[in-house]
Amino acid sequence: MKEIKLRIKSVQSTMQITKAMExxxxxxxxxxxERVEHSRPYFETLYTTLFDIANADSEFSSPYLAKREGHRRLYIVIAGDRGLAGGYNANILKAVAADAGDSDYCVLPIGKKTVEHFERRGVPLLTxxxxxxxxxxxxxxxxxxxxVCTKFxxxxxxxxRLAFTQFVSMLTQTPSVLSVLPFDAPRPKPGHEHKxxxxxxxxxxxxxxxxxxEYLAGVVYGALCESVASEQGAxxxxxDAATKNAGEMIDHLNLYYNRARQAAITQEITEIVAGADAEA
Known part of the structure; x- marks a missing residue:
């Protein structure tokens, strides 16, 4: 009974912590x-402007548009600074590993968990x-x-490539890996340019x-806002799940405690009755 009571107190303390963290x-x-909603118009405006410039002239050229034959990739990976967020960190790191495959790549890590993960695996870090x-x-x-632009x-x-977690809803966060450079804009055919x-x-x-x-900075900031919202949602x-599990565990432990207490009382009554019968 004493062990069960100590266990109940321990679970109650844990439940208070998980409730506070929730x-x-x-x-x-x-x-x-709110940060996510405020950052999206800036990104959308910059993207529209770049798209219009690149799509207005078939002879337009820029080093940021040139697709190269090499496969040297830099991943900007955004994860969390702490754990206790379900599969948030693991999901985005798995998405990067699946996207990179067996190719050699470098990482610009954002988030302490990102740094720890890639350092353990010996992946070169840009900074x-x-x-x-x-x-x-x-x-x-x-x-x-x-x-990043200087290196490119x-x-x-x-x-x-930019790896982050997209905030869809309170219950849904989707890992995403996007190519940000070279800038992907459909080029018009000669004679089909729009004025x-x-x-x-x-x-x-x-x-x-x-x-x-400016566009890349806006994309990184927007991805950071999305990732932070996703981390907090996760x-x-x-x-919330941990708090509910702790509540269920306390109910089970209370049931075991009551059973043990009832058994102890029953045993005491039995011993008293047996002693009275022996004296008679």
Missing amino acids: LVASSKLRRAK TAFAEAGSLSVSDCFEISRL LAGEFDEI SLMLYEPSSEAVFDAIIP RRTAM
Whole structure:
């Protein structure tokens, strides 16, 4: 009986922690969802502008559009700083492994779990300066964008891919791996260009090349917001399930405790009756 009571107290303490973590995740999730909604219009506007520039002229060229024959990839991988979020971290890391296959690749990790995972596997890391996902700001995303664009233009990587978790709903978070460079825009056939009403100075190529780093920074920031919201949603779901499991465990332990207590009382009554009969 004493062991069961200690076990009940231990589970109750754990349930209080999981309930508190669920409430904290719910509060953070609300703010994260607002960040996701506010970041999407910026990304959509930049993408539309780039698409229009690239689609307006069949002779338009840019180093950010050129598809290369090599297979040197850089993955920008966004995961969490902590665990206790269900399969959130494991799912995105598995998605990167499946997308990369047996090819050699380099990783720019965002999130402490990402750094730990790829360091254990001996995957080369471009930098660990952005290892803490929770402290990244918009300026950090622009710094990441400038670094990645410089490496891409220098020819160190042939393709840049972004791995993050897309926030669909409170219960659904989908790992995604997107190719961000070279920029994928359908090119018009000669003679089928659409007339653009925009006049770009000094030239459409210069404007396009200047917008790409801004676009990539917006994509990284949007992916970061999506990933943070997904992490909080996954943690809230995991802690809610843990709280419910703890409640069920306490009910079972109370049942076992009552059975043991009843058995002890029955044994005491039996001993008293047996002693009374022996004296008689």
